[in-house]
Amino acid sequence: MRIIKNLQNFLYDQDYYIDIYNNCLHVYYYEDLQNLSSTLIELKLKEFILKIEGKDLIVSEMDKHEILIKGKIDAVRFLR
């Protein structure tokens, strides 16, 4: 998955990605995990803060710059 993402990143030359799937959200190249709970997750990206609201939110996979969040996502906000 990472190889494909890296390749996509190289080809598109973007600073970050946010992919939303069914009950699943994938963020590539976040800078910091600011808040984590089962109803709210806040991620700091380069130009804004990504606020994810929902129920039973869990982190399924995580590394330095990439995170996969699962759960019932109600809202995704961008705070500049």
Add this chain to the structure above:
Amino acid sequence: MKHYVLVRIKTPKKTSLLLKLNRLNVDIKEIVYEKDSLTFKIDKQDLKKVKKYLVSYQVEILDETGVYKLKKELKKNNLIITGIFFAVIIFMILSNIIVKINIIHEDSTLRELILESLKEEGVTTLSFKKSYDEYERIIEHIKDEYPNQIEWLEIDVEGMVLNVRVEERIIKEYEQSDSSCHIVASKSGIIESITTQKGVAEVSIHDYVKKGDILINGNIKLNEEIKESVCASGSVYAEVWYHVNAGLPLTEIKETDTGKMRYNLMIKKGSEETVLLKSRVGEEKRVENVLLFRIFGFEFYLQKEYEIETSTITYTEEEALEKGISLINEKLELKLDNFEEIIEEKVLQKELKNNNIYIDMFVAVKEQIGIKEYF
């Protein structure tokens, strides 16, 4: 390549732990939320970092992952794996070895000849099997080496046994057409019939001839002058006489099956036979062997042991005489062809001695007596 391990960290505050792990910049995958713990895969280098900085947490390593798990399993079961590996190698070696060479032909000289040729080509017992092409080459080589002895040769590999089927070359020595011959009498007798194909018949039916007399002459004469010499051919049947002696006992031991049969096992190595179990039918028995399998030159047989009863039969003088005559007839008839027959037989003398009967017989037989004599 990263070396991931599956770990479990006990904590009721899972989100707090995840935030701390995030601060440490560790790479974690497949996070499973349990009641009082988090289970996930983590890189071994990152795990060191976790153990160093998150000392208050109890970290339990559950298992290796990926190639390392396979490596661990292999290491754990190395004895079994080594055993299987060697067993496979031994099986492969054994299945490629010839343990017996069967040369299928009745002539022992030819069998020896083939066996020697195969040995020269490196095909011996306990040697490795060769490829189909190699066997074809060996066949051609042996056939070229013995063109007058071998008509056809085939090598067939059946498991660990090499079957060599061979057909002997029979070179017929054709009679020279320019040679001259007579048909002469091989025995003395009275002519019963004469058929001439070539040459001139010298005798007639009911003529008495002695051994060596010319029956069909190869010289064709005209006015006592030989015009042509041929190789006489034809058949001459004559009544010939035999004086036959036979002796046979008045008593005979006869064996009859009682119907009781028990199984046994027998191993045969060459001519040496070893019976594995104790016989359960007693001393008087008849044995039938059924081959089960062959391995490393040993033959394993299933033995059927039939219990028998022996009884002594005593013949009267007349019965013994009748038996003796039929025995003589049987033996004589074996020598006779379709056109030959026993004409007459007569008992000349009979004598009882030491519980045996001795018979002197005169037998008259219609027999082909003409043989070729070249000149």
